[in-house]
Amino acid sequence: MPTPIIAVANQKGGVGKTTTAVNLAACLAERRKKILLVDLDPQANATSGLGLAKTEGASIYDSLLGDRPLQEIIQPSADSRLDVVASEVDLAGAEIEVARAEHHLLRLAMALAPLAAQNHYDFIFVDCPPSLGILTMNALHAADGLLIPMQCEYYALEGISVILNLVHKLHDSGAAPRLAVEGIVMTMYDMRTNLSQQVVGEIRTHFPDKIYDSLIPRSVRLAEAPSHGLPIIAYDPNCTGAAAYRQLAREFLKRRKTAVEPAGADAPPAPAPDAPPA
Numbered sequence: 001m002p003t004p005i006i007a008v009a010n011q012k013g014g015v016g017k018t019t020t021a022v023n024l025a026a027c028l029a030e031r032r033k034k035i036l037l038v039d040l041d042p043q044a045n046a047t048s049g050l051g052l053a054k055t056e057g058a059s060i061y062d063s064l065l066g067d068r069p070l071q072e073i074i075q076p077s078a079d080s081r082l083d084v085v086a087s088e089v090d091l092a093g094a095e096i097e098v099a100r101a102e103h104h105l106l107r108l109a110m111a112l113a114p115l116a117a118q119n120h121y122d123f124i125f126v127d128c129p130p131s132l133g134i135l136t137m138n139a140l141h142a143a144d145g146l147l148i149p150m151q152c153e154y155y156a157l158e159g160i161s162v163i164l165n166l167v168h169k170l171h172d173s174g175a176a177p178r179l180a181v182e183g184i185v186m187t188m189y190d191m192r193t194n195l196s197q198q199v200v201g202e203i204r205t206h207f208p209d210k211i212y213d214s215l216i217p218r219s220v221r222l223a224e225a226p227s228h229g230l231p232i233i234a235y236d237p238n239c240t241g242a243a244a245y246r247q248l249a250r251e252f253l254k255r256r257k258t259a260v261e262p263a264g265a266d267a268p269p270a271p272a273p274d275a276p277p278a
C-alpha cells in the first residue's frame, strides 16, 4: 500500500492547521514513524516553524510545476525521522501558473505519487493554506485522509459543513475517490469557558466518529514554539500542549490501526486444527 497522504485543511485562517501539522508530525516521529511534512502554504509557517528557511528554487513550487521531482527538494529537519518539503512566498504566484497548467488539480498528486509508492515514509502530511483555492484542492486530490483542525469557537459547525460539502461534491463528481475524512481536531480548547465545552459537545453530537477525544488546549507555549523553530515536544516537552499533541498522535495511530485491520486482528491466533490421524 502506498504511503497514506493526509491533508491538514480548513478554509478558515488561524484555526491551528499548521500547529497541528507540525506537532502531530513531530509526535509521530517521536513514536518512531517516518514522516514527510509538505508545506503547501505560501505563508510558509510550517517551514519556519520547523526552523527551516523559505527556500527559493527548492520549494514545493518547483515540483507543482513539474520542474523538479519532489524527492530532490526534501530537506531534513532537526529530527531525523521528520523531513520537510519547504514552501516559499512565490507559491502564491505558483497558484496562477498551476491554474494554467494541464491537470491543474492533480499537480500535487502527480508530484507525490512516485514518493508515496516508494513507501519510504509512514505518513505524508500536507499543511494547506486558509482557503479552498487551487492549492488546497490539489491537496484534497492527492490525499487519502482529510484532517480538519477546528477552533473551539461559535461558528465551528458551519465551518466544518463548508469543507465537508466540498468533499461530498468532489466524490459526487467522481474526483478524489480515495479521500476520506480522517478526523476533526478541536484546537485552542479552554476548559474554563462554557463556549469551548459547548462547541466540543456540538461537534461530538454531529460527528461522533470523526472528532478526536484528544483536545488541544489554548497554550502560550504552543504559540511560542514556532518562533524558536521547534515543535512543542522540543521546545517545552512537559507542557500541556506537548502532552495534548502526544495524545493526539497516539489516538491517530490507534484509529488508523483499527480502521485498517479487520476486527479481531489483535486476537490470539486460532488453535491449529487437530493433526489428521497418522
Ligand SMILES: Nc1ncnc2c1ncn2[C@@H]1O[C@H](COP(=O)(O)OP(=O)(O)OP(=O)(O)O)[C@@H](O)[C@H]1O
Pocket: 012, 013, 014, 015, 016, 017, 018, 019, 020, 041, 043, 045, 128, 129, 130, 187, 188, 189, 216, 217, 218, 219, 220, 222, 223, 224, 226
Ligand atoms: N492551541 C493553541 N494555543 C495557543 N495558540 C495557538 C494554538 N494553536 C495555534 N496557536 C496560535 O494561533 C495562531 C494560528 O495558528 P496556526 O498558524 O497553527 O493556524 P493556521 O490554521 O495554520 O493559520 P493559517 O490559516 O494562517 O495558515 C498562531 O499564532 C499559533 O501559534
Ligand SMILES: [Mg+2]
Pocket: 017, 018, 019, 041, 045, 127, 128, 129
Ligand atoms: Mg497555517
